[in-house]
Amino acid sequence: MKIRDYIFNSLLGKSGVVFYDSRWLDSGGIGRFCKEIMASKVTADTKKIEGPISQALSVKDLFLSSFITVNGAYFISPGYNAPLFSCSKAIITVHDLMHLYFSEYQSIKNKLYYDIIVKRTVISAPLVFTVSDFTRQEISRWAKIPIDKIIVVPNGVDHEFYHEAVLPIVRDRPYFLYVGNNKSHKNLKRLVSAYASSGLSTEVDLLISCKPTPELSLLIAELDMTERVVFLCGVEESDLPSYYKGAVATVVVSLYEGFCLPILESMAVGTPVITSNVTAMPETAGGAALLVDPYDINSIRDGLVDIWQQKLVRINLVELGLKRAQMFSWERSREIWDDALIPILEK
Known part of the structure; x- marks a missing residue:
């Protein structure tokens, strides 16, 4: 249902009505969260707001969504969009800062959007959702709100899709795998530089799931790594477990993450993980990954070399990773979501 349909169908003013913003479905990582949480018991009974994500983040939508909250209904979002008025009836999810x-x-x-709209909603809302304790702490400091008002609903793993028996892709050469986009905080320049300096390119490739930026392409050419750094330019969701499974290790050395689901997806199929020792990544990894300093090319390089050369390290990380991944499921995340919302909505 679109917000204007809600207005014109005379549903305004009916307290107890709850709306869930499903427009986040096609928005990458938040889209996965949106889809899975939409299946929770509480959310399944809500009215769904449909449309493109661009609409949800428009100036016009600030007022349209306010029709919901001003008239006594709840507006619940798996993302950070919020109404302009009556923010005490809005419950949003802040995945990172x-x-x-x-x-x-x-x-x-x-x-302006974060400092005025999001912050005001976080302060006024009965509760706030986020995906990690790291981000929970950040939100509390940023908005100056009690930490117990912020509920952690971690991302989950689909264990029917990601499991140890997944078959790897067939490829002539072994490879390290990066899964994510090419934004600057993903730190791909340092990753490529570390890989080039490791001396491993004669034995193992580096596969990157996204498209290269012009700057990254230039760096790779300067390092003479064009034949060894392979850009997949997108991987189908159905193929992703097999790419993880076939990798020597998944390497995610971002400068910042609010959660980092690829860590757990890789662990769930039995592939070791190299990740950063900053922000939410150590929390997500839970001691089951090889941590490196993402600002230090030598640290990243040493991590790649250790994983490639030390079989016992790989075996240990696989065992730890499989156990760690089992601790996360969308079923459990939906339970946490419902347990937090029910007391609020029943008031």
Whole structure:
């Protein structure tokens, strides 16, 4: 249902009505969260707001969504969009506060939206959802709200899709795998530089799931790694477990993550993980990954070499990773979501 349908169907003013913003379905990582949480018992009974994600983040939508909250209904979002008025009836999900740290997210529009709309909603809402304790702590400091008001609903693993018996892709050469986009905080320049300096390119390739940026392509050419750094330019969801399974290790050395689901997806199929020792990544890894300093090319390089050369390290990480991944499921995440919402909605 679109918000305007809600308005014109005379549902305004009916307290107890709950709306869930499903427009986040096609928005990458938040889209996965949106889809899985939509199947929770509480959310399944809500009215769904449909449309493109661009609509949800428009200025017009600030007012349209306010029709919901001003008239006594709840507006619940798996993302960070919020109404302009009656924010005490809005419950949103803040997955990270990346805009505080990276210039590409610090446009005037983003700053105003977070500092005025999001922060005010976080302060006024009966509760706030997030995906990790790291982000929970950040939100509490940023908005100056009690930490117990913020509920952690971690991302989950689909264990029917990601499991140890997955068959690997067939490839002539072994490879390290990076899964994610090419934004600057993903730290791909340092990853490529570390790989080039490791001396491993004669034995193992580096597969990157996204498209290269012009700057990254230039760096790879300068390092003479064009034949060994392979850009997949997108991987089908159905093929992703097999790419994880076939890798020597999954390497995610971001400068910042609010959760980092590829860590757990890789662990769930039995592939070791190299990841960063900053932000939420150590929390997600839970001691089951090889941690490196993402700002230090030598640290990343040493991690690649250790994983490639030390079989016992790989075996240990596989065992630890399989156990760690089992601790996360969408079923459990939906339970946490429902347990937090039911007391609020029943008031």
